[in-house]
Amino acid sequence: xxxxxxxxxxxxxxxxxxxxxxxxxxxxxxxxxxxxxxxxxxxxxxxxxxxxxxxxxxxxxxxxxxxxxxxxxxxxxxxxxxxxxxxxxxxxxxxxxxxxxxxxxxxxxxxxxxxxxxxxxxxxxxxxxxxxxxxxxxxxxxxxxxxxxxxxxxxxxxxxxxxxxxxxxxxxxxxxxxxxxxxxxxxxxxxxxxxxxxxxxxxxxxxxxxxxxxxxxxxxxxxxxxxxxxxxxxxxxxxxxxxxxxxxxxxxxxxxxxxxxxxxxxxxxxxxxxxxxxxxxxxxxxxxxxxxxxxxxxxxxxxxxxxxxxxxxxxxxxxxxxxxxxxxxxxxxxxxxxxxxxxxxxxxxxxxxxxxxxxxxxxxxxxxxxxxxxxxxxxxxxxxxxxxxxxxxxxxxxxxxxxxxxxxxxxxxxxxx
Amino acid sequence: xxxxxxxxxxxxxxxxxxxxxxxxxxxxxxxxxxxxxxxxxxxxxxxxxxxxxxxxxxxxxxxxxxxxxxxxxxxxxxxxxxxxxxxxxxxxxxxxxxxxxxxxxxxxxxxxxxxxxxxxxxxxxxxxxxxxxxxxxxxxxxxxxxxxxxxxxxxxxxxxxxxxxxxxxxxxxxxxxxxxxxxxxxxxxxxxxxxxxxxxxxxxxxxxxxxxxxxxxxxxxxxxxxxxxxxxxxxxxxxxxxxxxxxxxxxxxxxxxxxxxxxxxxxxxxxxxxxxxxxxxxxxxxxxxxxxxxxxxxxxxxxxxxxxxxxxxxxxxxxxxxxxxxxxxxx
Numbered sequence: 063x064x065x066x067x068x069x070x071x072x073x074x075x076x077x078x079x080x081x082x083x084x085x086x087x088x089x090x091x092x093x094x095x096x097x098x099x100x101x102x103x104x105x106x107x108x109x110x111x112x113x114x115x116x117x118x119x120x121x122x123x124x125x126x127x128x129x130x131x132x133x134x135x136x137x138x139x140x141x142x143x144x145x146x147x148x149x150x151x152x153x154x155x156x157x158x159x160x161x162x163x164x165x166x167x168x169x170x171x172x173x174x175x176x177x178x179x180x181x182x183x184x185x186x187x188x189x190x191x192x193x194x195x196x197x198x199x200x201x202x203x204x205x206x207x208x209x210x211x212x213x214x215x216x217x218x219x220x221x222x223x224x225x226x227x228x229x230x231x232x233x234x235x236x237x238x239x240x241x242x243x244x245x246x247x248x249x250x251x252x253x254x255x256x257x258x259x260x261x262x263x264x265x266x267x268x269x270x271x272x273x274x275x276x277x278x279x280x281x282x283x284x285x286x287x288x289x290x291x292x293x294x295x296x297x298x299x300x301x302x303x304x305x306x307x308x309x310x311x312x313x314x315x316x317x318x319x320x321x322x323x324x325x326x327x328x329x330x331x332x333x334x335x336x337x338x339x340x341x342x343x344x345x346x347x348x349x350x351x352x353x354x355x356x357x358x359x360x361x362x363x364x365x366x367x368x369x370x371x372x373x374x375x376x377x378x379x380x381x382x383x384x385x386x387x388x389x390x391x392x393x394x395x396x397x398x399x400x401x402x403x404x405x406x407x408x409x410x411x412x413x414x415x416x417x418x419x420x421x422x423x424x425x426x427x428x429x430x431x432x433x434x435x436x437x438x439x440x441x442x443x444x445x446x447x448x449x450x451x452x453x454x455x456x457x458x459x460x461x462x463x464x465x466x467x468x469x470x471x472x473x474x475x476x477x478x479x
Numbered sequence: 480x481x482x483x484x485x486x487x488x489x490x491x492x493x494x495x496x497x498x499x500x501x502x503x504x505x506x507x508x509x510x511x512x513x514x515x516x517x518x519x520x521x522x523x524x525x526x527x528x529x530x531x532x533x534x535x536x537x538x539x540x541x542x543x544x545x546x547x548x549x550x551x552x553x554x555x556x557x558x559x560x561x562x563x564x565x566x567x568x569x570x571x572x573x574x575x576x577x578x579x580x581x582x583x584x585x586x587x588x589x590x591x592x593x594x595x596x597x598x599x600x601x602x603x604x605x606x607x608x609x610x611x612x613x614x615x616x617x618x619x620x621x622x623x624x625x626x627x628x629x630x631x632x633x634x635x636x637x638x639x640x641x642x643x644x645x646x647x648x649x650x651x652x653x654x655x656x657x658x659x660x661x662x663x664x665x666x667x668x669x670x671x672x673x674x675x676x677x678x679x680x681x682x683x684x685x686x687x688x689x690x691x692x693x694x695x696x697x698x699x700x701x702x703x704x705x706x707x708x709x710x711x712x713x714x715x716x717x718x719x720x721x722x723x724x725x726x727x728x729x730x731x732x733x734x735x736x737x738x739x740x741x742x743x744x745x746x747x748x749x750x751x752x753x754x755x756x757x758x759x760x761x762x763x764x765x766x767x768x769x770x771x772x773x774x775x776x777x778x779x780x781x782x783x784x785x786x787x788x789x790x791x792x793x794x795x796x797x798x799x800x801x802x803x804x805x806x807x808x809x810x
Contacts, residue, residue, distance in 0.1 A: 153723065244615065
């Protein structure tokens with residue numbers, strides 16, 4: 063009987079799989095359905111995996127998209143050889159990883175990078191070597207303030223501002239305590255922007271910093287509480303943010319504060335991880351579209367991951383960003399002269415010429431340009447953690463900060479707004 | 480001048496030939512990935528030489544070496560952003576500043592030996608780790624700490640070493656000078672004093688050796704070597720991260736110095752290869768680099784059980800045996 067049930071279950075699962083595949087066949091690149099057989103085009107990617115977090119979601123998604131492209135005609139018949147290195151949250155390893163991919167392997171571009179460290183170490187290398195890095199899970203200021211790095215995600219500064227703006231406008235926040243990592247170009251940079259924003263709106267703010275190597279979440283929480291804040295912003299990787307929420311739950315602090323967070327908490331596993339206690343009490347800024355928003359590209363992202371990724375690959379904003387970076391890169395490459403696909407300078411020029419690409423995963427157009435700074439994504443959505451998922455509480459909105467004035471001026475010059 | 484100072488031993492000649500060959504051939508044959516790895520390895524070989532010399536010559540266990548490298552790196556970065564001085568000047572000043580820190584560390588530690596000395600130096604490493612994590616490394620900001628919010632300002636590499644190949648050669652030269660400086664000290668009066676102190680502090684005092692002075696001097700030398708290594712690391716990357724200077728790294732560095740063989744220059748080289756090249760190799764093979772820790776543990780057990788002079792001691796013994804047999808054949 064058990065065997066029969068098992069067999070029936072397996073058949074049902076198989077049918078469901080084929081039905082699902084039929085309804086959600088991924089659409090990638092030329093979408094020919096034929097595997098690419100030409101000489102591979104080498105593309106690199108660097109991610110961080112080490113304490114205090116795994117930042118490989120974006121390179122996982124980019125790898126899945128490239129695998130999908132390779133199974134669907136590649137780029138003018140040529141497959142993408144996507145080489146990925148782990149920087150281990152270590153500057154020496156980050157430098158070696160870039161040396162390997164950029165100089166030894168002669169990658170024509172870097173795509174999907176996600177790190178807290180590699181962009182700071184390698185930003186100048188990318189300039190010196192004339193290579194563009196289309197990052198996707200960029201967490202430090204160099205991602206947005208150097209010439210050869212452009213990121214599909216917004217980074218902590220923009221996402222923090224989005225969360226703080228919503229809290230100030232909709233939730234009555236007047237004093238925000240920002241808990242972040244004690245890294246000058248990450249936590250301090252992003253939290254200071256929130257303090258400046260709140261001050262500009264007649265409120266106030268403070269920051270409580272964690273040592274990334276040995277994070278004491280309880281101390282940071284108590285420091286935030288002692289600041290007199292009415293709102294606590296968790297500017298942390300998801301794992302650490304969950305640890306702070308756990309500590310707050312133990313002290314029953316939920317109803318004493320408004321809890322907001324930038325995009326790292328926008329992960330499908332978070333609603334279950336935080337539990338009933340927090341449902342309806344945490345507001346999260348989503349740098350890209352809500353995960354089940356139903357748009358064609360949003361559905362394609364999930365289909366690509368289902369078909370070409372691993373089951374354990376996260377379905378989060380950084381995964382969306384990795385998918386998008388890979389998609390935009392492939393689109394730019396397919397618009398190039400096929401004879402120049404191995405010419406790094408030509409590829410870099412093609413990436414810098416990207417203008418007006420769009421996706422239902424993004425609130426605005428994607429562009430690169432030739433400025434020494436890049437921030438194409440500066441509008442997002444706001445969601446609330448509820449049982450079983452997230453509820454959108456505010457659709458696409460532009461962030462109200464002078465930080466983006468120069469980017470908006472560039473967009474105006476490019477005819478994008 | 481003491482004529483023995485310039486005497487070249489077979490081991491010393493082998494070391495100089497090894498350094499010269501590395502200087503000439505490594506940058507020629509290595510790809511960029513391995514250039515980065517070997518540059519890092521050469522920097523840590525120099526740092527290891529400091530901790531190994533203290534252990535081999537005085538029997539003192541210092542578990543602060545990587546923390547002292549952090550001080551050297553911090554001073555280099557701070558000076559780089561403060562004044563427009565050449566890298567070499569900043570490196571020398573960083574070495575001197577770290578030497579002074581080594582002396583300060585030595586003063587309370589001098590009353591202790593063995594395990595207690597190791598614990599005191601470990602606590603110092605822990606304190607430095609907290610300082611680095613709290614205040615971070617200078618990145619072009621104002622004030623004493625020199626930290627600004629946002630991106631790092633550009634770092635000036637040595638004028639002689641603007642490319643990765645040239646920088647590896649530069650590091651090899653500085654590391655060789657570091658080894659020679661330690662060897663020079665060993666051959667001069669401090670070396671004789673250290674030998675006496677290692678045998679018996681009481682006997683050394685009875686012979687008129689100022690034990691406090693020479694122990695402090697040893698700490699200072701190890702500090703200066705660590706400071707210069709930290710400066711080279713800062714020059715290699717253009718920035719530093721507190722995660723590099725955790726106290727656990729100092730413990731690892733000392734353990735590998737023992738595995739490699741603290742008495743020999745080759746021991747420091749082997750330790751640095753294990754510390755930086757082995758993880759790079761594992762990464763190239765697609766194996767988790769944490770496997771290196773298992774190998775380090777096995778290496779330490781091997782050293783403790785069968786090789787008190789480390790792998791380098793075994794290699795030199797093997798060479799001596801082979802030469803002895805060869806000599807007998809010729810006889």
